[in-house]
Amino acid sequence: xxxxxxxxxxxxxxxxxxxxxxxxxxxxxxxxxxxxxxxxxxxxxxxxxxxxxxxxxxxxxxxxxxxxxxxxxxxxxxxxxxxxxxxxxxxxxxxxxxxxxxxxxxxxxxxxxxxxxxxxxxxxxxxxxxxxxxxxxxxxxxxxxxxxxxxxxxxxxxxxxxxxxxx
Numbered sequence: 063x064x065x066x067x068x069x070x071x072x073x074x075x076x077x078x079x080x081x082x083x084x085x086x087x088x089x090x091x092x093x094x095x096x097x098x099x100x101x102x103x104x105x106x107x108x109x110x111x112x113x114x115x116x117x118x119x120x121x122x123x124x125x126x127x128x129x130x131x132x133x134x135x136x137x138x139x140x141x142x143x144x145x146x147x148x149x150x151x152x153x154x155x156x157x158x159x160x161x162x163x164x165x166x167x168x169x170x171x172x173x174x175x176x177x178x179x180x181x182x183x184x185x186x187x188x189x190x191x192x193x194x195x196x197x198x199x200x201x202x203x204x205x206x207x208x209x210x211x212x213x214x215x216x217x218x219x220x221x222x223x224x225x226x227x228x229x
Contacts, residue, residue: 069120071100073150073222076115076133076142077107084138088115091132097121101197101219112140116221118197149226154200155218156193162186164211173206188213 078084085104092099101118119126126144133142160170167184170191174180179193193203197220204215 070122072119072121072126073145073152073220074117074119074126074130074133074142075145075150075222075224076117077109077140078104078113078115079138079140080106080111080113081138084113085115087136087138088133091136092117092119092129095125095129097125097129103219103221105221116219118220143224145222145224145226149224150222151225152197152220152222153194154197154220156195156200156203157182157216158191158193158204158207158212159214160189160191160207161211161213162189165209170207170210173209177203177206179203 103116107114130142182190182192
């Protein structure tokens with residue numbers, strides 16, 4: 063039996079200015095501290111000239127608190143927060159290309175029950191299925207499709223939004 067310690071994952075969100083070098087400075091902060099970024103997403107947000115970034119990072123509570131404080135000191139970062147599991151809504155977009163000769167569209171659609179997923183396109187050579195699921199559901203979704211011959215998988219990684227103020 064293995065007694066290896068599992069480093070917890072943290073979901074950090076940040077509001078940053080859209081400036082040249084912002085992402086480099088942000089990622090360098092984690093690199094200098096030896097943290098592995100499991101997932102990174104960035105995109106425009108509701109404020110022109112700004113982006114929201116979601117990072118999934120492995121580290122202890124203390125290490126992440128220090129990282130968030132360091133992030134907030136970066137000139138391009140407006141705010142940063144380590145969102146706990148009860149404080150966030152997270153989703154990941156997954157596109158899967160399937161060999162349509164190995165299964166039928168109806169068989170694939172029947173495997174999608176229980177997931178927020180649907181067939182996007184279906185042709186004679188291949189089909190594409192899309193899912194928007196909780197990050198912890200991705201592996202189950204892929205296993206549900208695995209009897210079909212999977213040709214390609216593309217994942218966005220997690221995006222998250224603060225939800226603790228919804229209660």
